[in-house]
Amino acid sequence: MLKKMENNTGNFYIDVASIQKEKHANEICGDVFLTKKVSAEDRTIIVLSDGLGSGIKANILASVTASMAVNFTSMNAPLAHTAEIILSTLPVDRERKVGYSSFTIIDIEAGGTIHFVEYGNPEILYFRENETLELKKTPVTIKNRFRLKQPLFYSNCTGRRNDRIVVCSDGISQSGIGSRAYPFGWGIKNVNAYIRDEISRHPGISSFDLCRKLLANAIANDTFKAKDDITAGVVYLREARRLMVCSGPPYDENKDTMLARDLDRFAGTKIICGGTTANIIAREMHREICTNLSHTSFQLPPVSSMDNIDLITEGILTLGKAHRLLEEGFKPDLVSKDPAVMLCNHFLLHDEIVFVVGTKVNEAHQDPSLPVELEIRRNVIKKIARELEDNYLKTININYI
Amino acid sequence: MTEITICSGTLCYIMGGADIFEIETKLSEMYNDKIRIKASTCLGFCEGENKQNPPCVMVGNELIPDATIEKIINHLKRLYTR
Ligand code: FES
Numbered sequence: 384m385l386k387k388m389e390n391n392t393g394n395f396y397i398d399v400a401s402i403q404k405e406k407h408a409n410e411i412c413g414d415v416f417l418t419k420k421v422s423a424e425d426r427t428i429i430v431l432s433d434g435l436g437s438g439i440k441a442n443i444l445a446s447v448t449a450s451m452a453v454n455f456t457s458m459n460a461p462l463a464h465t466a467e468i469i470l471s472t473l474p475v476d477r478e479r480k481v482g483y484s485s486f487t488i489i490d491i492e493a494g495g496t497i498h499f500v501e502y503g504n505p506e507i508l509y510f511r512e513n514e515t516l517e518l519k520k521t522p523v524t525i526k527n528r529f530r531l532k533q534p535l536f537y538s539n540c541t542g543r544r545n546d547r548i549v550v551c552s553d554g555i556s557q558s559g560i561g562s563r564a565y566p567f568g569w570g571i572k573n574v575n576a577y578i579r580d581e582i583s584r585h586p587g588i589s590s591f592d593l594c595r596k597l598l599a600n601a602i603a604n605d606t607f608k609a610k611d612d613i614t615a616g617v618v619y620l621r622e623a624r625r626l627m628v629c630s631g632p633p634y635d636e637n638k639d640t641m642l643a644r645d646l647d648r649f650a651g652t653k654i655i656c657g658g659t660t661a662n663i664i665a666r667e668m669h670r671e672i673c674t675n676l677s678h679t680s681f682q683l684p685p686v687s688s689m690d691n692i693d694l695i696t697e698g699i700l701t702l703g704k705a706h707r708l709l710e711e712g713f714k715p716d717l718v719s720k721d722p723a724v725m726l727c728n729h730f731l732l733h734d735e736i737v738f739v740v741g742t743k744v745n746e747a748h749q750d751p752s753l754p755v756e757l758e759i760r761r762n763v764i765k766k767i768a769r770e771l772e773d774n775y776l777k778t779i780n781i782n783y784i
Numbered sequence: 785m786t787e788i789t790i791c792s793g794t795l796c797y798i799m800g801g802a803d804i805f806e807i808e809t810k811l812s813e814m815y816n817d818k819i820r821i822k823a824s825t826c827l828g829f830c831e832g833e834n835k836q837n838p839p840c841v842m843v844g845n846e847l848i849p850d851a852t853i854e855k856i857i858n859h860l861k862r863l864y865t866r
Contacts, residue, residue, distance in 0.1 A: 658793045658825030674792060674823035679805040684792035685823055695825075699794055747795050747830045755798050 395544040396623040396734045397427050397491060400590035401616040402598045406437045406554070407608035413441025414552045414614035415449040421457050425493035428456050431616055433504055433552040434484040441484070441612065444473060448484040452500075456490050462500055463525045466535055470525070485533075487550050489618065491542065501536045505556040505571045509540065510547040513583050515575055516540065546620045547593075549578055554613030555597055559604030569604050590617040623778075625651030626733035630698055631741030631760050632659050633784040642739065642784060643667035647691060649737075654729060657698030657760075658684075660741060665689055678720040686722045694729065696722040699748065700755075702763045705730070709770045730771055735778045738764050742783050786819045786863065788856065789842040793826030800852065801839030807853050815860060 405412040413434045420427055432449040434441030448469055455465040473483045485503025492498075499507055499518060509516040518538040525535065557568035565573070574597070581588060581596060597615040627649040633642055643664045646653055655661045665672045672695065674687040683704060684697035704723035715728045730736065740761055748757040764781065771777040790804050791797075808821055829836040829847065836849035843859050 661825050662828070672825055674825060676805070676821065676823050679802075679823075682802070684794070684797045684802075687823075687825055697792065697794055697797065697825075700797070745794075745831065747835075753795075753798060757794065757798075 394495070395542065395620040398590045398619040398621055399427070399429060399616070400594050401431075401614060402594040404554075404598055404602060404609050404613045406610065406612050407605075409438050409612070411439055411442045412614070413437040413445055413612040414554070415442065415445040416614055416616050417449045417453050419453045419457055426457070427491040428453050429489040429491075429550075429616065429618060430456075430486060431504060431550050431552065431614060432484045432486040433554075433612065433614070437612055444484045447473065448486050452486050452488050456488055462537055463523055466500075466502065466523065467525050489548060489550065491618070495542045497540055497542045497548075499536075499538045499540075501538075503533045505551055505553055505574075508549040508571070508575050508578060510549070510578065510582060511543065512545070513579060515579065516546075542620050544620055544622055547578075547582065547590075548618040549574075549593070549597075550616045550618075551597065552612060552614040554609060554611040555601045555615055557611060558601035558609075558613070560610065562604065562606070565604060569601065587621075590619045593617045593619075623735050624733045625649070626654065626729055626736045627651060627739065628654045628656060628736065629660055629664070629739045629741070630656040630702065630764060632657075632663055632743040634742040635784075638784050639663050640667055642741070645739065651735075652693045652729060652733060653691065654694045654696070654726065655689075655692055656696050656702055656726070657741075658687075659745070660698070661687060661689065661692075661695045664692070678722075681721040681723070683722045686725065694725060696726055699757050699760055699763065701726060702760070702767065703758060706763055706767050706770065709767060709775070712774075730767075730777070731775060733777070736768075736771060736780070738768060738779070738781045740764050740781060740783050785817075786844045786860070787822055787842070788819055789822045789824045789827070790851075791825075791827040791829075791838070791840045791842075792823045793830060795830040796826070796839035799838035801841075804839060804841060804851060804853055804856070807856060810853050811857065811860075815864075818864065819860065 399418050401416040403412045415432045417430045430449045430452045432445040434444030451469050470483055487504045488500040490498040509518055520536040520538045523535045523537050556571045556574055559565035560568040594615045594617050601613050602609055627646060629646050633639055647668060661672055670689050672687050672689050675685050679685050683701050687695040689695060701722050705726045708723055708727050713727045715731050716724050768779045768781055772779050791801055827840050829840045830838055839851050841848045841851040841856055848855055
């Protein structure tokens, strides 16, 4: 199972992904990975919990632990207190006299400060510029009626753009145990070295892809039958990918120049949806538009190109289809030449999307005798924006001109 | 060389312009080296003072409103048999 969450904190974008695989022959994974965005404070909380044992019982233990950890952390409860409550809530295992699941909490604040709490899981790996950063860990003491199998550690640091944090359950670090290659398991040191190598070879690797690779390796170590529940979670503090979409002529013609200049200077990807809008920008920037005749088979007018603009599509029909695609659950398709698919690809590959919507109404589009009903641009864009925000977790801004 | 510019703006496209893109397959070979087919964003005839019936196609400098492949071919014939 893959999960993905993104959040924008000041000068970097938080790209979180996780991947899980249950122990061979089990139906459910005994690890739980939770993320929570505290929008009001612009905080991101990430928790990995590994329930004792495997199967449904482990999953329940881990779910309870993870949800308590997320909720207490988001309420800013003191750490020792959070740990005590978690430990006293969970049942104790009779034989082993230990009763808990292990947990790791990562709390990323708006300013970039990151708090870590580690209890029992393989240690957090923090990567900065190809190096593994040593986190200075402080043991946390809690009331001694709790028998701790391992110490509880707290650490913190200030995140920087391009840092990566990797957290995994022991299904990763102990994968391959008993094998000839890794008699004692893959080991967190090897995991660390592996990730460093991956990052140096693919500096822009997404959280998604790194998770996938970790899982694939762990499963291969276990000769394709996972010996334990496996979870890998990756947090990547990367530069936000920005997109500006201009659609529609400004209400006031005097704003044409401003529109063209804003788009031209935008630091990110630039798209125009609408022929008239493209004409305005071409005129203002003294550039030429070239319409591509070779892809005319998608029941949409073909795309065009212009210097310094990444994509030009027709307006309302293409936006309408893009909205339908997003509603149906869109997956990027980088080979398609369908203008609406190309547009949706851009939506999904960016984090922050600004729509600049011209509000001048094209009277000809409102003619009731047209063979198809043309929606009002503003409405379609609003629907697309809502879809992207709610279901694709994008940060959206709409400016009307 | 004559340029045929098919408007691919929204209005022209839905009013039959989409079908005109087929023209290449319908033209006789004699035009092969005489014409070039292009598409364009809205040509500006769907609104305002110069309003014309869509779909609009330009053959050289001449506008063909309410265009169909047939109309364009007839126009070409006139052009090249003069
Ligand atoms: S859409 Fe063809 S002239 Fe405007």
